[in-house]
Amino acid sequence: MAAILALPLLILAGLAALAVLFLISDDALGGSSEKVPCADALAFGGARLPAGAYDADCRVESWLDTHYAGTFRMPRAEVRGRLTGLSPQGAEPGTAGCDHGVDLCLELGVENGGLPAGAEAHAVTANVTYEDATTARVRWSAFTT
Incomplete structure (x- = not known):
């Protein structure tokens, strides 16, 4: 049950990491x-x-x-x-x-x-x-x- 509840938090953390990558990188996608x-x-x-x-x-x-x-x-x-x-x-x-x-x-x-x-x-x-x-x-x- 704990894993199912943690899944939305993991998805949000991943999206936040991507957002930071785009903000700090001049070339996030190559x-x-x-x-x-x-x-x-x-x-x-x-x-x-x-x-x-x-x-x-x-x-x-x-x-x-x-x-x-x-x-x-x-x-x-x-x-x-x-x-x-x-x-x-x-x-x-x-x-x-x-x-x-x-x-x-x-x-x-x-x-x-x-x-x-x-x-x-x-x-x-x-x-x-x-x-x-x-x-x-x-x-x-x-x-x-």
């Missing part, structure tokens, strides 16, 4: 962003970090889905060729549909032209901003949906 090598971030989307890339900074966030994101700089003259080489269906990078302030972009996914060989992601985006005559800043994203 999904926090972690720094990763950019080679890993690009490989998830079927690409490689270009030779000569610098200022690379990449992160991964994973819980129900996985999302790699990062930025790096590279020679501006090489950007279009690198992006064109990613698409197995020959999708060309362009300016249509790009975010505001982006000079060149490419979106790849299962629905719109396929993904590079070896990609684990379901979708890949690359947004390029020309910083000057010789430098391009690339924002990379590869994620599952």
Whole structure:
């Protein structure tokens, strides 16, 4: 009989412990962003970090889905060729549909032209901003949906 009466108290104690966990944790359910090598971030989307890339900074966030994101700089003259080489269906990078302030972009996914060989992601985006005559800043994203 005592065990049956104690059950509601145990349930309340468990709920209180969960509430405390949510209050004190920045990431109670997972999904926090972690720094990763950019080679890993690009490989998830079927690409490689270009030779000569610098200022690379990449992160991964994973819980129900996985999302790699990062930025790096590279020679501006090489950007279009690198992006064109990613698409197995020959999708060309362009300016249509790009975010505001982006000079060149490419979106790849299962629905719109396929993904590079070896990609684990379901979708890949690359947004390029020309910083000057010789430098391009690339924002990379590869994620599952």
